Amino acid sequence: MAQQVHVAETDDDGAGPERRQDRLRRLLDRVTRGWRGDRRIWRRGVVTAVVAVLLAGVMAGHARIPNAVGNLGSLTETFLPWFGLLIPVLLLIALARRSATALIALLVPAVVWADLFGGLLTTKSQGGGDLTVATHNVNADNADPAGTARAVAASGADVVALEELQASKVPTYEKALKSVYAYHRVVGTVGLWSTYPMSDVGPVDIKLGWTRAMRATVATPAGEVAFYVAHLPSVRVKLAAGFTARQRDRSADALGQAIERETLDKVVLLGDLNGTMNDRALNAVTSQLRSTQGAAGDGFGFSWPASFPMARIDQILVRGVEPESSWTLPATGSDHLPVAARVKVDTSADSSGS
Known part of the structure; x- marks a missing residue:
């Protein structure tokens, strides 16, 4: 009878808590086999430990x-x-070297990384909002501008910004977006398309000598919002010169000054800033505005390059409106991914309830 009871208890294919604990113990024994009694586990891997601390x-x-x-x-x-x-x-090196010193040292960079970026591993989307916006560097060499325009419009965005518009292709974008957006303006190489009326449209001087930034007031149902569209200069990584970004940095400072002078309380900046939110060179802009991706995004939201996104340089930044969700859109014919966000313009209920 005792044998039958034993069979019934293990009929779950060993999935019980005790059996799982046994498996974990056996796995731990395999990993640490040869470590017990080895006093060198504290002396080995010092270089790996130093590298971990430096990291x-x-x-x-x-x-x-x-x-x-x-x-x-x-x-x-x-x-x-x-x-x-x-x-x-x-970690693999530390295990291969059987170094307890290196394993303990690795806790330091792991904790630092988790503190910096751990919050981006989970979605913070709220699912609310009353305005959807999107931005896309469409790439001047885009072979399918019409398809790219339709793909961005399919996001359901109420306001769309496009950057790197080639003059010869602007009519194609206008035609493809005409049925969705009743209002639009193109200024230099950037443009803004909106389902709501626009006014006070004009260029923003970012110290380039040609126009790659604009401003417009959009009359949303929840109130007027100042929209900025910007395409900051590109940066390059060169062996001799390093990270060449001087012109980008000057343009970022000029854009920050323009936003600082803005008289409307509600501001949305859309564009390719050729820099991430971590880049101190963009402080003139990022110190004034919140990233929708950082506040309410799904993951890191990397947008460039489209074939293997490694950095989020296409940004949606806001002030006076509340980010509710933020995400990347599917690839188009560009080397950038489009990005979109849902924001709450009418924050009066939030203010009265706080």
């Missing part, structure tokens, strides 16, 4: 890395989330 220092102190030589600080900040990939590599 933590770079991530935690990225703001202190100087830009004086090749804009190294900005380059580091652009790809800062990817530094986390070094942690599992160092």
Whole structure:
């Protein structure tokens, strides 16, 4: 009878808590086999431990890395989330070396990375909002401008910004978007399409010598919103010069000054800023506005390059409106992914309830 009872208890194919604990113990025994009694586990892997601590220092102190030589600080900040990939590599090395010192040291960069980016691993979408916006660098060499325009319009955005508009292709974009957006203006190489009336449209001087930024007032049902569209200069990574971004930085400062002078309380900035929210060179802009992706996004929201997104340089930044959700859209014929966000313009109920 005792044998029959034993069979009945293990009929769940060993899925009970005790059996799972046994499996974990056996796995731990395999991993640590040969470690017991080995006093060198604390002496081995010192180099790996030092690298782990240095990695933590770079991530935690990225703001202190100087830009004086090749804009190294900005380059580091652009790809800062990817530094986390070094942690599992160092973990494998520590296990292979059977180094307790390295394993303990690895906790430091793991905690730092989690503190910086752990919140981006889960969605913060609220599912509300009364206005959907989108922005897309369509790429001047886009072979299918009409298809790209239709794809962005399919997002359901009430207001769409397009950057890197080639003059010869502007009529194609206008024709493709005409049935969805009753109002639009193109200024230089950027344009804004809206389902709601626009006024006070004009260029924004970002110190380039030609127009790659604009401003417009959009009369949404929940109130007037100042919309800025910007395409900041590109940056390059060169062996001799490093991260060349001087013109981008000057343009970011000029854009920040324009936004600082804005008289409307509600502001939305759409565009390709050629920089991430971590990049200190964009502080003139990012210190005034919130990222919809950071506040209410689904994951990291990387947008460039479209074939293998590694950084979010296409931004939706807001002030005076509440981000509710933010996401990337499917790839088009561009080398950038479009990005979209849902925001709440009418925040009066939130203000009265606080």
